[in-house]
Amino acid sequence: MSHTVSVSPHPSPTASSTAPGPVPKAELHLHIEGTLEPAQAFAFAARNGITLPYADEAELTAAYAFEDLQSFLDLYYALMAVLRTERDFFELADAYLARAAEQGVRHAEIFFDPQAHTCRGVPIGTVIEGLSRALAAGEERHGISTRLILCFLRDQSAESALQTLEEARPYLDRITAVGLDSAEVGHPPSKFREVFAAAEALGLRKVAHAGEEGPPAYIVEALDVLGVERIDHGLRCVEDPALVERLVRERMPLTLCPLSNVRLRAVDTLADHPLPGMLRAGLMATVNSDDPAYFGGYAGENFDAVRDALALGEEELRTLARNSFLAAFLDDDEERRARYLAEVESHTFG
Numbered sequence: 001m002s003h004t005v006s007v008s009p010h011p012s013p014t015a016s017s018t019a020p021g022p023v024p025k026a027e028l029h030l031h032i033e034g035t036l037e038p039a040q041a042f043a044f045a046a047r048n049g050i051t052l053p054y055a056d057e058a059e060l061t062a063a064y065a066f067e068d069l070q071s072f073l074d075l076y077y078a079l080m081a082v083l084r085t086e087r088d089f090f091e092l093a094d095a096y097l098a099r100a101a102e103q104g105v106r107h108a109e110i111f112f113d114p115q116a117h118t119c120r121g122v123p124i125g126t127v128i129e130g131l132s133r134a135l136a137a138g139e140e141r142h143g144i145s146t147r148l149i150l151c152f153l154r155d156q157s158a159e160s161a162l163q164t165l166e167e168a169r170p171y172l173d174r175i176t177a178v179g180l181d182s183a184e185v186g187h188p189p190s191k192f193r194e195v196f197a198a199a200e201a202l203g204l205r206k207v208a209h210a211g212e213e214g215p216p217a218y219i220v221e222a223l224d225v226l227g228v229e230r231i232d233h234g235l236r237c238v239e240d241p242a243l244v245e246r247l248v249r250e251r252m253p254l255t256l257c258p259l260s261n262v263r264l265r266a267v268d269t270l271a272d273h274p275l276p277g278m279l280r281a282g283l284m285a286t287v288n289s290d291d292p293a294y295f296g297g298y299a300g301e302n303f304d305a306v307r308d309a310l311a312l313g314e315e316e317l318r319t320l321a322r323n324s325f326l327a328a329f330l331d332d333d334e335e336r337r338a339r340y341l342a343e344v345e346s347h348t349f350g
């Protein structure tokens with residue numbers, strides 16, 4: 001499939017830049033479907049002959065006032081109807097990379113939910129071809145290196161997850177890791193023991209959402225039963241001092257998403273977020289955007305928000321940025337990781 005794309009070369013950051021830009025960072029917790037902006041949803045809907053149940057962008061934006069994780073997920077899955085073609089997935093990912101680059105993201109590890117598309121009759125190949133084509137061009141077009149992470153929907157069955165992994169087999173050269181997302185409570189990590197073991201046997205890395213709405217015990221299960229290498233969210237680990245101690249000892253990365261936590265009411269306000277204490281405890285915390293089109297901000301806005309609401313200083317922000325590269329799946333390109341880390345160390349905060 002070919003279509004015209006306008007290449008806008010991004011200005012590559014140099015040591016001689018005068019004005020300090022945003023701190024260089026990796027984004028490790030980003031659902032590509034969660035980057036669907038209202039304007040883009042209407043554009044894709046019009047192109048695909050789909051009528052959205054909202055009069056205009058303002059009405060759709062107003063629908064983004066969520067009660068909790070489930071009320072967000074209801075809208076999230078409803079809007080996915082506009083994503084139908086390889087071109088849609090390409091443009092979705094390309095638009096995200098363009099925005100992320102402006103905010104200092106150098107490396108992005110991107111989640112996608114194949115079951116949310118295959119259940120609507122969109123073949124997994126359409127999804128992966130579109131996304132991976134955008135990601136493969138990410139370095140040249142936006143200066144961002146990328147990895148793709150296939151997530152299983154935990155509110156679907158274990159059998160459906162196994163079938164999804166099977167359907168993805170022809171495309172595994174494009175996929176770095178598997179993950180686990182969607183409605184957490186009542187769907188413990190252990191439900192997916194078999195598919196995670198199968199993914200590991202196929203050479204895939206492993207991450208899982210745990211301890212967002214679910215209890216600290218789900219974090220323990222993700223570690224001990226699934227053998228994950230990062231915990232996505234992991235916010236509720238703070239309720240279990242022994243678990244915190246273990247996460248510190250094992251240098252287990254946590255991909256926190258502060259603005260998401262506020263919008264989905266995991267915390268009352270950003271000022272109540274436990275991030276500062278987590279850093280003081282020595283947890284390997286990172287800051288990410290989750291579903292930025294829905295939660296009020298991309299990686300840069302999340303960094304700015306925690307800096308302002310939690311009075312984080314330069315060294316704490318530098319630690320968060322450093323952690324993001326240390327926690328990235330860059331083991332096959334340590335030279336690149338070292339380059340990114342050097343950029344963090346030499347960064348001047350404005």
Ligand SMILES: [Zn+2]
Nearest residue numbers: 031181209290
């Ligand atoms: Zn998430």
